[in-house]
Amino acid sequence: MSADILVIPECESPEKWRKSNKIHPINQFLWFGDNPNKGIGVITLNNNYQIEVHPSYNKDFRYIIPLIVSGGDDDFILFAIWAQNAKKKYYSYIGQIHLALDYYKFLLNDPCIIVGDWNSNKIFDHINRDGTHSDVVEFLKSVNIKSAYHTYFNEEHGEETKPTHYFRKSKDRPFHIDYVFVSETILKKLNFIEVGSFEEWIKLSDHTPIYREINN
Template sequence: MKLITWNCQGAFRKKADIILLQQPDILVVQECEHPDKLVFSTTIQQPNDFLWFGDNKHKGLGVFSYSNFKFQLLDHHNEDLKIISPISVTGGQFDFTLIAIWANNRHDPDGQYIEQVWKAVNHYDHLLSGRTILTGDFNSNKIWDKEHRNGNHSAVVDKLAEKNIHSVYHRHLKQEQGKEQHPTFFLQRKKEKPYHIDYCFTSADLFDKVKYLEIGTYENWITHSDHTPLIISFDFDDKIRANS
Protein backbone atom coordinates (compact mmCIF):
# COMPACT_ATOMS: atom_id res chain seq x y z
CA MET A 1 0.00 0.00 0.00
CA LYS A 2 1.33 3.42 -0.95
CA LEU A 3 0.02 6.32 1.13
CA ILE A 4 0.67 9.94 0.16
CA THR A 5 -0.23 13.16 1.92
CA TRP A 6 0.23 16.45 0.08
CA ASN A 7 -0.93 20.00 0.58
CA CYS A 8 -1.43 21.00 -3.05
CA GLN A 9 -1.93 24.73 -2.30
CA GLY A 10 -5.20 24.80 -4.19
CA ALA A 11 -6.44 23.93 -7.69
CA PHE A 12 -5.95 20.19 -7.26
CA ARG A 13 -7.87 19.52 -10.46
CA LYS A 14 -4.92 21.05 -12.34
CA LYS A 15 -2.27 19.18 -10.36
CA ALA A 16 -3.70 15.68 -9.97
CA ASP A 17 -1.73 14.35 -12.91
CA ILE A 18 1.53 15.28 -11.20
CA ILE A 19 0.89 13.51 -7.89
CA LEU A 20 -0.75 10.51 -9.57
CA LEU A 21 2.55 9.74 -11.25
CA GLN A 22 3.54 8.49 -7.80
CA GLN A 23 0.79 5.83 -8.03
CA PRO A 24 -0.81 6.22 -4.60
CA ASP A 25 -3.30 3.72 -3.24
CA ILE A 26 -4.56 6.33 -0.77
CA LEU A 27 -4.03 10.04 -1.31
CA VAL A 28 -4.74 12.70 1.32
CA VAL A 29 -4.82 16.21 -0.17
CA GLN A 30 -5.05 19.45 1.79
CA GLU A 31 -6.33 22.67 0.16
CA CYS A 32 -8.34 20.53 -2.25
CA GLU A 33 -11.41 22.11 -3.84
CA HIS A 34 -14.97 20.91 -3.23
CA PRO A 35 -16.21 17.99 -5.41
CA ASP A 36 -18.49 20.39 -7.28
CA LYS A 37 -15.40 22.17 -8.54
CA LEU A 38 -13.20 19.11 -8.84
CA VAL A 39 -13.55 18.36 -12.55
CA PHE A 40 -10.65 16.30 -13.89
CA SER A 41 -9.61 16.02 -17.50
CA THR A 42 -10.55 12.80 -19.27
CA THR A 43 -6.94 11.66 -19.20
CA ILE A 44 -6.76 11.68 -15.38
CA GLN A 45 -7.31 8.45 -13.46
CA GLN A 46 -10.57 8.64 -11.53
CA PRO A 47 -10.60 7.66 -7.84
CA ASN A 48 -12.50 4.56 -6.77
CA ASP A 49 -13.68 6.33 -3.62
CA PHE A 50 -13.50 9.89 -2.35
CA LEU A 51 -14.39 11.95 0.71
CA TRP A 52 -14.16 15.72 1.15
CA PHE A 53 -14.31 17.90 4.26
CA GLY A 54 -14.35 21.63 4.87
CA ASP A 55 -16.35 24.84 4.79
CA ASN A 56 -14.42 26.58 2.00
CA LYS A 57 -15.28 25.19 -1.43
CA HIS A 58 -11.93 26.29 -2.76
CA LYS A 59 -9.77 24.72 -0.06
CA GLY A 60 -10.73 21.66 1.97
CA LEU A 61 -9.47 18.17 2.70
CA GLY A 62 -9.80 15.46 0.08
CA VAL A 63 -9.18 11.74 0.67
CA PHE A 64 -8.92 9.61 -2.47
CA SER A 65 -8.72 5.86 -3.06
CA TYR A 66 -6.97 4.66 -6.19
CA SER A 67 -7.16 1.00 -5.17
CA ASN A 68 -9.75 -1.31 -3.62
CA PHE A 69 -9.88 0.68 -0.38
CA LYS A 70 -13.30 2.06 0.59
CA PHE A 71 -13.94 4.94 2.99
CA GLN A 72 -16.63 5.55 5.60
CA LEU A 73 -16.65 8.57 7.87
CA LEU A 74 -16.98 7.30 11.42
CA ASP A 75 -19.97 8.33 13.55
CA HIS A 76 -17.55 9.75 16.11
CA HIS A 77 -16.61 12.62 13.79
CA ASN A 78 -16.53 15.88 15.73
CA GLU A 79 -17.57 18.63 13.32
CA ASP A 80 -16.15 21.28 15.66
CA LEU A 81 -12.72 20.00 14.69
CA LYS A 82 -13.54 20.86 11.08
CA ILE A 83 -11.10 19.08 8.82
CA ILE A 84 -9.59 16.41 11.01
CA SER A 85 -11.62 13.39 10.02
CA PRO A 86 -11.72 9.79 11.36
CA ILE A 87 -12.31 7.36 8.51
CA SER A 88 -12.87 3.61 8.46
CA VAL A 89 -10.80 2.12 5.64
CA THR A 90 -11.89 -1.28 4.34
CA GLY A 91 -11.59 -3.39 1.21
CA GLY A 92 -7.85 -3.91 1.17
CA GLN A 93 -5.62 -6.53 2.72
CA PHE A 94 -6.78 -5.35 6.15
CA ASP A 95 -9.01 -2.73 7.77
CA PHE A 96 -7.74 0.28 9.69
CA THR A 97 -8.68 3.72 10.96
CA LEU A 98 -7.33 6.69 9.04
CA ILE A 99 -7.40 10.09 10.69
CA ALA A 100 -6.90 12.54 7.84
CA ILE A 101 -5.59 15.91 8.98
CA TRP A 102 -5.47 19.49 7.84
CA ALA A 103 -4.87 21.45 11.02
CA ASN A 104 -6.30 24.80 10.01
CA ASN A 105 -9.41 26.07 11.80
CA ARG A 106 -9.28 29.85 11.94
CA HIS A 107 -12.63 29.97 13.74
CA ASP A 108 -11.39 28.25 16.92
CA PRO A 109 -10.38 30.80 19.59
CA ASP A 110 -8.33 28.11 21.35
CA GLY A 111 -5.93 27.87 18.42
CA GLN A 112 -5.95 27.36 14.69
CA TYR A 113 -3.21 24.80 14.11
CA ILE A 114 -1.63 22.22 16.42
CA GLU A 115 -4.36 22.86 19.01
CA GLN A 116 -6.76 21.22 16.54
CA VAL A 117 -4.67 18.05 16.46
CA TRP A 118 -4.37 18.07 20.25
CA LYS A 119 -8.14 18.23 20.60
CA ALA A 120 -8.54 15.49 18.00
CA VAL A 121 -6.17 12.97 19.57
CA ASN A 122 -7.99 13.43 22.88
CA HIS A 123 -11.49 13.31 21.39
CA TYR A 124 -10.62 10.23 19.31
CA ASP A 125 -8.62 8.56 22.08
CA HIS A 126 -10.83 5.45 21.84
CA LEU A 127 -9.85 5.02 18.18
CA LEU A 128 -6.11 5.03 18.87
CA SER A 129 -5.88 1.56 20.38
CA GLY A 130 -6.39 -0.30 17.12
CA ARG A 131 -4.67 -0.29 13.74
CA THR A 132 -4.36 3.43 13.08
CA ILE A 133 -2.78 5.97 10.73
CA LEU A 134 -2.85 9.73 11.31
CA THR A 135 -1.52 11.73 8.40
CA GLY A 136 -1.62 15.17 6.88
CA ASP A 137 -0.61 18.79 7.29
CA PHE A 138 -0.28 19.40 11.04
CA ASN A 139 0.96 22.97 10.54
CA SER A 140 3.28 22.37 13.48
CA ASN A 141 6.77 21.56 14.65
CA LYS A 142 8.49 21.27 18.01
CA ILE A 143 10.34 24.52 17.33
CA TRP A 144 7.08 26.40 17.98
CA ASP A 145 6.22 24.69 21.28
CA LYS A 146 6.56 27.88 23.31
CA GLU A 147 4.01 29.63 21.11
CA HIS A 148 1.43 26.93 21.84
CA ARG A 149 1.61 26.24 25.56
CA ASN A 150 -1.57 24.17 25.74
CA GLY A 151 -1.59 21.15 23.47
CA ASN A 152 1.59 21.99 21.60
CA HIS A 153 3.47 19.78 19.13
CA SER A 154 5.43 17.87 21.76
CA ALA A 155 2.25 17.23 23.74
CA VAL A 156 0.65 15.66 20.66
CA VAL A 157 3.72 13.51 19.99
CA ASP A 158 3.79 12.36 23.62
CA LYS A 159 0.07 11.62 23.67
CA LEU A 160 0.39 9.44 20.58
CA ALA A 161 3.49 7.72 21.97
CA GLU A 162 1.41 6.63 24.98
CA LYS A 163 -0.67 4.68 22.45
CA ASN A 164 2.48 3.31 20.79
CA ILE A 165 1.83 5.51 17.75
CA HIS A 166 4.87 7.23 16.27
CA SER A 167 5.95 9.36 13.34
CA VAL A 168 7.12 7.15 10.50
CA TYR A 169 9.57 9.74 9.23
CA HIS A 170 11.28 10.21 12.58
CA ARG A 171 11.55 6.53 13.43
CA HIS A 172 12.36 5.27 9.95
CA LEU A 173 15.09 7.83 9.29
CA LYS A 174 16.14 8.25 12.93
CA GLN A 175 15.29 11.93 13.03
CA GLU A 176 14.71 14.07 16.12
CA GLN A 177 11.57 16.15 16.51
CA GLY A 178 12.41 19.79 15.79
CA LYS A 179 15.68 18.93 14.03
CA GLU A 180 14.35 17.37 10.83
CA GLN A 181 16.76 17.25 7.91
CA HIS A 182 14.02 17.09 5.26
CA PRO A 183 11.53 19.98 5.04
CA THR A 184 7.99 19.48 3.75
CA PHE A 185 7.06 23.17 3.50
CA PHE A 186 8.74 26.27 2.12
CA LEU A 187 7.25 29.52 3.37
CA GLN A 188 6.36 31.80 0.46
CA ARG A 189 7.91 29.06 -1.75
CA LYS A 190 11.37 30.25 -0.72
CA LYS A 191 14.08 27.62 -0.37
CA GLU A 192 15.68 29.60 2.45
CA LYS A 193 12.49 29.24 4.57
CA PRO A 194 12.14 25.46 5.06
CA TYR A 195 10.02 23.73 7.71
CA HIS A 196 8.89 20.19 8.47
CA ILE A 197 5.14 20.33 9.20
CA ASP A 198 3.59 17.32 7.41
CA TYR A 199 3.51 13.94 9.15
CA CYS A 200 2.37 10.35 9.11
CA PHE A 201 1.96 8.61 12.47
CA THR A 202 1.15 4.90 12.61
CA SER A 203 0.46 2.29 15.23
CA ALA A 204 3.35 -0.09 15.89
CA ASP A 205 1.96 -2.99 13.86
CA LEU A 206 1.84 -0.79 10.76
CA PHE A 207 5.22 0.84 11.31
CA ASP A 208 6.79 -2.60 11.19
CA LYS A 209 5.50 -2.88 7.61
CA VAL A 210 7.05 0.34 6.27
CA LYS A 211 9.04 -0.50 3.16
CA TYR A 212 10.26 2.97 2.25
CA LEU A 213 9.63 6.62 2.85
CA GLU A 214 10.21 9.57 0.58
CA ILE A 215 9.77 13.32 0.90
CA GLY A 216 9.56 15.26 -2.33
CA THR A 217 12.32 17.73 -3.06
CA TYR A 218 12.05 21.48 -3.42
CA GLU A 219 13.31 21.30 -7.01
CA ASN A 220 10.66 18.81 -8.11
CA TRP A 221 7.62 20.27 -6.35
CA ILE A 222 7.95 24.00 -5.73
CA THR A 223 6.34 24.94 -9.06
CA HIS A 224 3.21 23.09 -7.92
CA SER A 225 2.91 23.94 -4.22
CA ASP A 226 4.66 25.37 -1.17
CA HIS A 227 4.49 21.83 0.28
CA THR A 228 6.20 18.67 -0.91
CA PRO A 229 4.50 15.26 -0.65
CA LEU A 230 5.21 12.70 2.06
CA ILE A 231 5.18 9.25 0.46
CA ILE A 232 5.15 6.01 2.45
CA SER A 233 4.99 2.49 1.10
CA PHE A 234 3.91 -0.41 3.30
CA ASP A 235 4.69 -4.04 2.52
CA PHE A 236 2.15 -6.36 4.12
CA ASP A 237 2.85 -10.06 4.49
CA ASP A 238 0.56 -13.02 5.18
CA LYS A 239 0.84 -12.54 8.93
CA ILE A 240 -0.87 -9.18 9.08
CA ARG A 241 -3.52 -10.30 6.60
CA ALA A 242 -4.28 -13.34 8.73
CA ASN A 243 -4.82 -11.08 11.76
CA SER A 244 -7.22 -8.75 9.95
Protein backbone atom coordinates in the same frame (compact mmCIF):
# COMPACT_ATOMS: atom_id res chain seq x y z
CA MET B 1 4.75 7.25 -8.30
CA SER B 2 1.28 5.72 -7.99
CA ALA B 3 -0.67 5.64 -4.73
CA ASP B 4 -3.53 3.66 -3.23
CA ILE B 5 -4.79 6.45 -0.94
CA LEU B 6 -4.16 10.19 -1.07
CA VAL B 7 -4.84 12.75 1.67
CA ILE B 8 -4.74 16.25 0.17
CA PRO B 9 -5.15 19.33 2.40
CA GLU B 10 -6.11 22.56 0.60
CA CYS B 11 -7.83 20.43 -2.03
CA GLU B 12 -10.45 21.69 -4.47
CA SER B 13 -13.90 20.14 -4.24
CA PRO B 14 -14.79 17.22 -6.58
CA GLU B 15 -17.07 19.52 -8.58
CA LYS B 16 -14.06 21.57 -9.63
CA TRP B 17 -12.34 18.41 -10.89
CA ARG B 18 -15.19 17.35 -13.19
CA LYS B 19 -13.66 18.73 -16.38
CA SER B 20 -10.23 17.32 -15.62
CA ASN B 21 -9.03 14.04 -17.10
CA LYS B 22 -7.38 13.40 -13.71
CA ILE B 23 -10.78 12.44 -12.25
CA HIS B 24 -11.05 9.20 -14.25
CA PRO B 25 -8.67 6.95 -12.26
CA ILE B 26 -10.34 7.91 -8.97
CA ASN B 27 -12.29 5.24 -7.14
CA GLN B 28 -13.60 7.32 -4.21
CA PHE B 29 -13.30 11.02 -3.50
CA LEU B 30 -14.38 12.20 -0.05
CA TRP B 31 -14.12 15.94 0.45
CA PHE B 32 -14.69 18.17 3.48
CA GLY B 33 -14.90 21.94 3.36
CA ASP B 34 -16.92 25.12 3.06
CA ASN B 35 -14.92 26.77 0.28
CA PRO B 36 -14.91 24.75 -3.00
CA ASN B 37 -11.44 26.11 -3.71
CA LYS B 38 -9.86 24.79 -0.52
CA GLY B 39 -10.94 21.87 1.65
CA ILE B 40 -9.42 18.50 2.45
CA GLY B 41 -9.76 15.58 0.07
CA VAL B 42 -9.29 11.86 0.67
CA ILE B 43 -8.97 9.87 -2.55
CA THR B 44 -8.62 6.17 -3.29
CA LEU B 45 -7.07 5.08 -6.57
CA ASN B 46 -7.04 1.37 -5.76
CA ASN B 47 -10.45 -0.29 -6.11
CA ASN B 48 -9.55 -2.73 -3.34
CA TYR B 49 -9.73 0.01 -0.72
CA GLN B 50 -12.97 1.50 0.54
CA ILE B 51 -13.21 4.52 2.82
CA GLU B 52 -16.10 5.82 4.89
CA VAL B 53 -16.46 8.46 7.57
CA HIS B 54 -16.33 7.00 11.06
CA PRO B 55 -19.69 7.46 12.86
CA SER B 56 -17.92 9.27 15.70
CA TYR B 57 -16.84 12.17 13.43
CA ASN B 58 -17.28 15.41 15.39
CA LYS B 59 -17.69 18.46 13.15
CA ASP B 60 -16.36 20.65 15.94
CA PHE B 61 -13.04 19.34 14.63
CA ARG B 62 -13.99 20.14 11.05
CA TYR B 63 -10.73 19.21 9.34
CA ILE B 64 -9.62 16.33 11.55
CA ILE B 65 -11.63 13.48 10.08
CA PRO B 66 -11.62 9.87 11.29
CA LEU B 67 -12.24 7.42 8.46
CA ILE B 68 -12.61 3.65 8.28
CA VAL B 69 -10.42 2.07 5.61
CA SER B 70 -11.27 -1.47 4.57
CA GLY B 71 -10.29 -3.82 1.76
CA GLY B 72 -6.63 -4.41 2.54
CA ASP B 73 -5.14 -7.16 4.69
CA ASP B 74 -6.47 -5.38 7.78
CA ASP B 75 -8.95 -2.57 8.32
CA PHE B 76 -7.59 0.57 9.98
CA ILE B 77 -8.60 4.04 11.10
CA LEU B 78 -7.29 6.91 8.97
CA PHE B 79 -7.25 10.41 10.46
CA ALA B 80 -7.03 13.02 7.70
CA ILE B 81 -5.74 16.31 9.14
CA TRP B 82 -5.54 19.89 7.99
CA ALA B 83 -4.74 21.98 11.07
CA GLN B 84 -5.75 25.62 10.77
CA ASN B 85 -5.72 28.94 12.51
CA ALA B 86 -8.70 29.58 14.79
CA LYS B 87 -10.49 32.61 16.19
CA LYS B 88 -9.33 31.52 19.62
CA LYS B 89 -5.57 31.35 19.10
CA TYR B 90 -5.23 28.85 21.93
CA TYR B 91 -7.05 26.28 19.75
CA SER B 92 -5.08 26.94 16.56
CA TYR B 93 -2.95 24.37 14.75
CA ILE B 94 -1.46 21.89 17.24
CA GLY B 95 -4.03 23.03 19.82
CA GLN B 96 -6.91 21.64 17.78
CA ILE B 97 -5.01 18.42 17.03
CA HIS B 98 -4.36 17.98 20.75
CA LEU B 99 -8.04 18.47 21.56
CA ALA B 100 -9.25 16.27 18.70
CA LEU B 101 -6.97 13.34 19.48
CA ASP B 102 -8.00 13.53 23.13
CA TYR B 103 -11.64 13.39 21.99
CA TYR B 104 -10.93 10.44 19.67
CA LYS B 105 -8.57 8.61 22.02
CA PHE B 106 -10.97 5.64 22.17
CA LEU B 107 -10.10 5.00 18.49
CA LEU B 108 -6.35 5.10 18.93
CA ASN B 109 -6.04 1.55 20.23
CA ASP B 110 -7.16 0.31 16.81
CA PRO B 111 -4.60 0.24 13.98
CA CYS B 112 -4.32 3.91 12.96
CA ILE B 113 -2.69 6.17 10.42
CA ILE B 114 -2.74 9.90 11.24
CA VAL B 115 -1.69 11.96 8.25
CA GLY B 116 -1.79 15.47 6.89
CA ASP B 117 -0.78 19.09 7.31
CA TRP B 118 -0.29 19.71 11.02
CA ASN B 119 1.19 23.20 10.56
CA SER B 120 3.29 22.26 13.58
CA ASN B 121 6.77 21.36 14.73
CA LYS B 122 8.61 21.02 18.02
CA ILE B 123 10.41 24.31 17.27
CA PHE B 124 7.06 26.08 17.85
CA ASP B 125 6.49 24.57 21.32
CA HIS B 126 6.97 28.00 22.90
CA ILE B 127 3.72 29.29 21.34
CA ASN B 128 0.82 29.17 23.80
CA ARG B 129 -1.63 26.51 22.60
CA ASP B 130 -3.84 23.83 24.12
CA GLY B 131 -0.94 21.39 24.13
CA THR B 132 2.38 21.58 22.30
CA HIS B 133 3.73 19.55 19.43
CA SER B 134 5.87 17.62 21.91
CA ASP B 135 2.80 16.94 24.08
CA VAL B 136 0.99 15.40 21.12
CA VAL B 137 4.02 13.31 20.10
CA GLU B 138 4.33 11.96 23.66
CA PHE B 139 0.60 11.29 23.91
CA LEU B 140 0.64 9.30 20.67
CA LYS B 141 3.76 7.46 21.80
CA SER B 142 1.87 6.38 24.94
CA VAL B 143 -0.64 4.54 22.70
CA ASN B 144 2.11 3.08 20.48
CA ILE B 145 1.71 5.52 17.58
CA LYS B 146 4.87 7.09 16.15
CA SER B 147 5.96 9.25 13.24
CA ALA B 148 6.91 7.07 10.29
CA TYR B 149 9.33 9.72 8.99
CA HIS B 150 11.23 10.07 12.27
CA THR B 151 11.40 6.33 12.76
CA TYR B 152 12.56 5.61 9.21
CA PHE B 153 15.22 8.34 9.09
CA ASN B 154 16.13 8.08 12.78
CA GLU B 155 15.69 11.81 13.34
CA GLU B 156 14.36 13.72 16.34
CA HIS B 157 11.38 16.05 16.23
CA GLY B 158 12.56 19.59 15.59
CA GLU B 159 15.74 18.35 13.88
CA GLU B 160 14.30 17.16 10.56
CA THR B 161 16.60 17.29 7.54
CA LYS B 162 13.87 16.98 4.89
CA PRO B 163 11.40 19.90 4.76
CA THR B 164 7.76 19.42 3.79
CA HIS B 165 6.91 23.13 3.46
CA TYR B 166 8.60 26.20 2.02
CA PHE B 167 7.15 29.41 3.44
CA ARG B 168 5.97 31.67 0.62
CA LYS B 169 7.61 29.14 -1.73
CA SER B 170 11.07 30.27 -0.66
CA LYS B 171 13.75 27.59 -0.59
CA ASP B 172 15.46 29.65 2.12
CA ARG B 173 12.51 29.22 4.53
CA PRO B 174 12.00 25.44 4.90
CA PHE B 175 9.93 23.75 7.61
CA HIS B 176 8.84 20.22 8.43
CA ILE B 177 5.14 20.51 9.33
CA ASP B 178 3.45 17.56 7.58
CA TYR B 179 3.37 14.12 9.17
CA VAL B 180 2.42 10.46 8.90
CA PHE B 181 1.95 8.88 12.32
CA VAL B 182 1.19 5.15 12.42
CA SER B 183 0.41 2.48 14.97
CA GLU B 184 3.25 0.16 15.89
CA THR B 185 1.58 -2.79 14.14
CA ILE B 186 1.61 -0.82 10.88
CA LEU B 187 5.04 0.69 11.51
CA LYS B 188 6.52 -2.81 11.54
CA LYS B 189 5.37 -3.21 7.92
CA LEU B 190 6.95 0.06 6.75
CA ASN B 191 8.89 -0.39 3.52
CA PHE B 192 10.05 3.16 2.86
CA ILE B 193 9.32 6.86 3.36
CA GLU B 194 10.06 9.52 0.78
CA VAL B 195 9.58 13.30 0.89
CA GLY B 196 9.02 15.17 -2.39
CA SER B 197 11.73 17.57 -3.48
CA PHE B 198 11.52 21.35 -3.72
CA GLU B 199 12.49 21.26 -7.41
CA GLU B 200 9.76 18.80 -8.36
CA TRP B 201 6.84 20.27 -6.42
CA ILE B 202 7.32 24.00 -5.81
CA LYS B 203 5.50 25.01 -9.01
CA LEU B 204 2.44 23.14 -7.75
CA SER B 205 2.44 23.89 -4.03
CA ASP B 206 4.39 25.33 -1.11
CA HIS B 207 4.11 21.85 0.45
CA THR B 208 5.79 18.68 -0.75
CA PRO B 209 4.16 15.25 -0.38
CA ILE B 210 5.20 12.46 1.95
CA TYR B 211 5.03 9.00 0.40
CA ARG B 212 4.71 5.96 2.62
CA GLU B 213 4.74 2.34 1.50
CA ILE B 214 3.98 -0.66 3.66
CA ASN B 215 4.31 -4.34 2.92
CA ASN B 216 0.92 -6.02 2.70
